[in-house]
Amino acid sequence: MFPSSTKLSSLAIVEIQLIMHKLDITDILNLSQCSKIMRCASSQSYAWKYAPSKRILLNDSSKLAYTIKIFLSCVNRSPLCCSLQHIPIKLMYDNKQFRNCDVTPVIKSITVLKDFNIRSIHLESSNIKNKQAISLAYAIKSMKWITKIDLNNNGIRSKGVIALADAIKTSKSITQLDLRWNEIKDEGAEALADTIKFNKSLKSLNLGIGSIMDKGILALAESIKHSDSMTDINLMGNNFTSSGLEAISDALKYSKSMKSINLAKNNIGEKGIFILADAIKYYNTLSNLNLSENEIDDEGIAYLVDAIKHNKSMTSLDLSYNKIGYKGAKILADVIINHSISIKNINLGKNNLEFEGRFALTNAVTYDPNIQIFCDRPVLYS
DSSP states (O other), rough: OOTTTBOOOOOOOOOOOOOOSSSSOOOEEEOOOHHHHHHHHSSSHHHHOOSEEEEEEEEOTTTTTHHHHHHHHHHHOOOOOGGGSHHHHHHHHOOOOOOOOOOHHHHHHHHTTTEEEEEEOOTTSSOOOOHHHHHHHHHTTTTTSSSSEEOOOOOOOOOOHHHHHHHHTTTTSSEEEOOOTTTOHHHHHHHHHHHHOOOOOOOOOOOOOOOOOOOOOHHHHHHHOOSSSOOOOEEETOOHHHHHHHHHHEEEEEEEESEEOOSSSSHHHHHHHHHHHHHSSSSSOOOOOOSSSSSOOOHHHHHHHHHHHHHSOOOEOOOSSSOOOOOHHHHHHHHHHHOOSSSSSOOOOOOOOOOHHHHHHHHTTTTTTTOOOESGGGHHHH
């Protein structure tokens, strides 16, 4: 099918991990020549049938997509190997070794594999731009079993995000989408908000460091308010103001499914914590809240602990890298001693608690041995 002299250049690597059965067998096949694909299809077919984790390293070239298709069809025709179209496939791109190469052939290979049983795509830090994102979105529309897509830290802008949002809108299998460290902006956020309205399988959405402002946050909040499937959203490091935070707080009051929200690095401050505290006071679904790096001081803690007294679902609270001093630490310690709270893990790292604040918290954990308080001094462990 290919002449034996045909060679592939080594610019990048695609890993296709085929998860089959329970035996712990892993084989690495470096297919530097296309002719080896034919030999591998027959000699490795028995191992393929029983190996639970098969990783195939394919060197990149302009014919990468065609090469993958030929290889899979060869193995698929083997009488000893079950149909690859029914085997879960995990696609990963080795961006660590080849950071600056063109990812376009990798995207093309995925479009070739779109009819196979692809369960997850991992293309983080792969220099994907809008053009490649749009091509990937086209392939995703045909993937019936895919559950996870990780595209964090790429160069995808609003146009590419809109294409991806449209692709997963009608998906019945995708549960996780990671788009952090991309230029999502308000236009992309609005498209994703529309996707949340229609998609009933999506549970986790990571939009951290996405340059999303109030307009996009308002759209997302409105969709979250009425979603019965969304359980986890990361909005860390975006550019929304108190108006956006009010929309998020309002959404939390009505959401029936949200369990974890990351609002770190948003400069919430005292005004923002007052708005948020009112929302979580009686919202008894949220279990994990991240408020790291938000300029929260002792007065902000006073608002928050009032909400903690009433909330019966929250188990983890991250307040690291804020401006909490010994007064705030004492307020928190008092709540632990005098009220039965649901929180079991509190992160207070990189705050200025001073000795007096640390002493108060150390005393507080003796009243509830199930609580762990993490900070810069190990003395606070229960």
